[in-house]
Amino acid sequence: MMKVNDFLKYTITLNIEYENYFSLIYDTKYLLEARLGADRIFIAKKSIYANCRKRAVQKAVQWFWKEFKGVLGSVHKTMIVDDPHGEVVYDEGFACNDLCNKYLCEETIARIIEESDGELIKDVSEGSENHPPNSVKRAKRRRKLSNVIAPRMTQTPAGTIYYRTTVVPQCSKNGKIIQRRKVKNVKLASKTLEKALREISRRGLDRHETDDVISTEVVQEKLKEAA
Template sequence: MMKINDFLKYEISLNISYEDYFRLIYDNKYLIEARLGPNRTFIAKKSIYGNSRKKAVHKAVQWFWKDFKGVLGPAHKIMTVDDPHEEVSYDDDFACNDLGHKYLDETTMERLLAEADGELARDDSVGTENHPPNSVKRIKRRRKQHIQLTSRLTQSPGGTIYYRMTELSEGKNVRAKSKTVKLASKSLDKALKEVSRRGLDKFEKFEKKDKKKKSLPAKIKHAA
């Protein structure tokens, strides 16, 4: 029974070898919608519904194993799911192992590789029944940069915020030096409050004085 929110239609395609197809007939699993295609391969189509391609792929895999029980071998070798709503698209955060990006049909595969512009390739690894390979693999990884939130606060690609605090070195000549501290906060406003609450900014004035001392000789020389 189709759920109310499973309103998007997708199509499963099975490319079944000539021998395997007749094995299905002997096992009383005849696919009436299958048609003989090129290279003595039967092509079977089945519609499936879901609220996303990821959900549709999940349902397709469940259907495949429930109906065929391993007679046709691993699903990734013969089954694909189309992408009529173009949900599969490439960006910096594209995850090859996302279920919604697996079991790609040829049309979707070609479009995705074109969008990736050399950063993705077909994944031809063998895989297993329990650990099927992805449809694509990354061959070039973009290095993600930290975001500079303020002069002292930076945020990693994973969302962790760091504060560059000033601390004083020990000894007679007290000098300011920097140290990076990991914060628990995930937003700029909360990070600023955390810095103040933990007193991480208490030695900032020493760093400012140190910078003024270094710039003083240059100013005197310029005045002379």
């Protein structure tokens, strides 16, 4: 049943292999009106209505599995949904795995790749029924850079704060370095800078930061305490 706000029309196209088309008739008694195209491929079309392409794709996938019950194979190898309203547009926030940008026809794929200026390429991976590939993918994975919010402290785009703590302090004797400093990034539970600073102090993560170069005697004393 079409909802009041499902006023946009989209066309589903099924490219069905010759054997699969007759298996559909024999196994399910479902007579799908289709025409035989090139390379012994049956082509069937169906109109669907939704308020946006993302919703149209969602409804199309649900219809595909409900009607054909897997007889036609994987949906990503059989079905495409057109983009008559120009909703698939490349921008900085373009997500390849967004339903709006999946099950694209070759023409739309070519257009979006051109718009991306080399950022996108066609996704030709096999995928599976449970994990279908996208129509396009990024030529190179974009790195999400962390922001420096304070000395030794960075915050990821997701909001996680890390503190670069000294695990092994640098040690010198008679003006020569006999032990190099080793550091590592420690994930903090705090989500704000103020709370993170208190957490660092409470956990003692900054205990070596006031004086990076310490004497051999201090190192030996710490080793005795640990023993």
